[in-house]
Amino acid sequence: MSQTYRWNVANHARGYDAAAEHIHPHYVAIQDAILAQIARPADADFLLVDLGGGSGRLAEKFLERFSRATAIVVDQSEPFLEIAAARMTRFNGRGTCQVARLQDDWTSGLPHSPEVITSMSAIHHLDSREKQQLYQRCYDVLEPLGLLLNGDEIRAGDDRQYLAALETWAAHMRKTVAAGLVDDAMRPMLEKWIERNVDHFEQPRSSGDDCHETIEAQLGYFCECGFRGVDAPWHEQMWAVLQGIK
Numbered sequence: 001m002s003q004t005y006r007w008n009v010a011n012h013a014r015g016y017d018a019a020a021e022h023i024h025p026h027y028v029a030i031q032d033a034i035l036a037q038i039a040r041p042a043d044a045d046f047l048l049v050d051l052g053g054g055s056g057r058l059a060e061k062f063l064e065r066f067s068r069a070t071a072i073v074v075d076q077s078e079p080f081l082e083i084a085a086a087r088m089t090r091f092n093g094r095g096t097c098q099v100a101r102l103q104d105d106w107t108s109g110l111p112h113s114p115e116v117i118t119s120m121s122a123i124h125h126l127d128s129r130e131k132q133q134l135y136q137r138c139y140d141v142l143e144p145l146g147l148l149l150n151g152d153e154i155r156a157g158d159d160r161q162y163l164a165a166l167e168t169w170a171a172h173m174r175k176t177v178a179a180g181l182v183d184d185a186m187r188p189m190l191e192k193w194i195e196r197n198v199d200h201f202e203q204p205r206s207s208g209d210d211c212h213e214t215i216e217a218q219l220g221y222f223c224e225c226g227f228r229g230v231d232a233p234w235h236e237q238m239w240a241v242l243q244g245i246k
């Protein structure tokens with residue numbers, strides 16, 4: 001992945017961290033929906049890995065909720081992980097970071113098998129084959145009965161419905177910009193998102209773009225990997241939480 005990949009620019013990482021809950025209309029709801037699926041006692045001692053965890057906001061909420069658990073944020077972006085590491089300092093070593101691409105073997109850096117793997121707004125940057133390989137890697141590394149939870153952008157099967165959802169989100173992004181909720185570094189990122197996804201809707205997507213896939217396609221990948229209890233416990237517009245149990 002080139003050095004200029006948009007998520008590797010420090011200003012973009014800071015800008016996204018500051019504005020995510022405004023840019024993403026269901027940012028907090030999806031975090032809450034993911035955490036709600038982790039049915040463990042508040043004092044349970046277990047490991048969660050957050051893939052593409054960015055600035056560590058989901059890991060922070062997780063560590064607040066589970067007082068003896070540990071979290072590892074895996075991400076390819078050092079600028080994002082610097083913010084995550086600072087955010088998790090107060091948990092006295094329970095929250096750590098690992099720089100890795102989701103296409104590579106991030107499992108070799110783990111201290112032991114995780115009980116839970118989460119991800120939010122990251123896996124849709126992988127193409128179909130990469131998603132399938134990643135989901136298989138998640139299945140293989142999880143503890144028996146371990147849980148995979150991906151709260152991500154998805155597409156409708158129908159092109160018109162999919163485009164309408166992208167246009168609705170683009171209009172929402174423009175409103176947040178007009179309200180002064182997005183900094184100078186993030187604004188061009190949002191314009192480029194609209195250009196790629198709405199203006200050039202027909203153009204093929206490749207790894208690193210927004211490679212949205214349907215809930216059904218991705219739950220199919222989960223099943224092929226061996227996951228059971230495959231389901232989408234939360235779904236609104238172009239976002240869903242996808243779940244599988246090993």
Ligand SMILES: C[S@@+](CC[C@H](N)C(=O)[O-])C[C@H]1O[C@@H](n2cnc3c(N)ncnc32)[C@H](O)[C@@H]1O
Nearest residue numbers: 007052053054075076077101102120121122125
């Ligand atoms: C939109 S941000 C979401 C960050 C965080 N999960 C959140 O919800 O706030 C996307 C994140 O995915 C990471 N990412 C994108 N492609 C990746 C890849 N191939 N490998 C690892 N991380 C990736 C980016 O570096 C960035 O931190």
